[in-house]
Amino acid sequence: xxxxxxxxxxxxxxxxxxxxxxxxxxxxxxxxxxWYVQYPNQGLQLLLKYLSGSTLVESINGFEAEFNKxxxxxxxxxxxxxxxxxxxxxxxVSDLWTGGYNKLIFGAGTRLAVHP
Amino acid sequence: DxxxxxxxxxxxxxxxxxxxxxxxxxxxxxxxxxxxxxxxxGLELLIYFNxxxxxxxxxxxxxxxSAKMPNASxxxxxxxPSEPRDSAVYFCASSFSSGGGQPQHFGDGTRLSIL
Numbered sequence: 001x002x003x004x005x006x007x008x009x010x011x012x013x014x015x016x017x018x019x020x021x022x023x024x025x026x027x028x029x030x031x032x033x034x035w036y037v038q039y040p041n042q043g044l045q046l047l048l049k050y051l052s053g054s055t056l057v058e059s060i061n062g063f064e065a066e067f068n069k070x071x072x073x074x075x076x077x078x079x080x081x082x083x084x085x086x087x088x089x090x091x092x093v094s095d096l097w098t099g100g101y102n103k104l105i106f107g108a109g110t111r112l113a114v115h116p
Numbered sequence: 117d118x119x120x121x122x123x124x125x126x127x128x129x130x131x132x133x134x135x136x137x138x139x140x141x142x143x144x145x146x147x148x149x150x151x152x153x154x155x156x157x158g159l160e161l162l163i164y165f166n167x168x169x170x171x172x173x174x175x176x177x178x179x180x181x182s183a184k185m186p187n188a189s190x191x192x193x194x195x196x197p198s199e200p201r202d203s204a205v206y207f208c209a210s211s212f213s214s215g216g217g218q219p220q221h222f223g224d225g226t227r228l229s230i231l
Binding site for chain 1 (some may be wrong): 213
């Protein structure tokens with residue numbers, strides 16, 4: 001069965017510093033990858049997704065993630081974080097071959113805490 | 117555009133009571149999902165509907181949980197009788213279709229506390 005591992009449960013970082021949130025998934029024939037962000041007392045919001053094509057995908061607020069098939073990774077990065085980026089980030093994989101629909105398997109989440 | 121709408125946002129009730137959570141998916145979406153989020157277990161998929169039909173309910177914890185989708189714009193998740201271990205945040209999500217690359221759009225959740 002597909003699984004997702006987020007290697008860090010918490011990542012503290014200072015404002016304007018770069019950050020990388022790591023995500024690895026178990027191998028599969030074909031997967032689709034997502035990053036979601038959850039702000040306090042809110043639902044999950046789609047940050048970015050990888051379906052096919054360019055292995056580097058970007059979001060509108062400066063985050064990017066790179067799909068690496070050989071390492072089965074989809075790490076999330078931002079060159080300079082803001083206080084407002086403080087949130088929990090979830091990596092998820094959708095494996096169409098498991099269940100036959102867009103079932104999402106989520107990682108445990110990484111809590112990003114940006115300090116002034 | 118209106119997103120996924122869940123009600124109530126917060127629910128506090130006593131053990132043994134019936135709890136009903138409600139969800140209105142995004143208009144035009146044909147797939148609906150119910151999740152439960154806890155510190156211990158993270159995000160768990162409870163049930164998936166496609167075109168109002170339950171397709172995958174393998175995540176429903178036990179018979180005390182039931183879910184319905186009487187039409188394309190409304191779904192309920194019911195717990196009867198409720199127990200303290202049911203305390204969690206319950207999310208509803210919808211997607212345009214069930215294709216593998218289709219993202220799911222989440223509501224703001226219902227925070228349920230069973231005393």
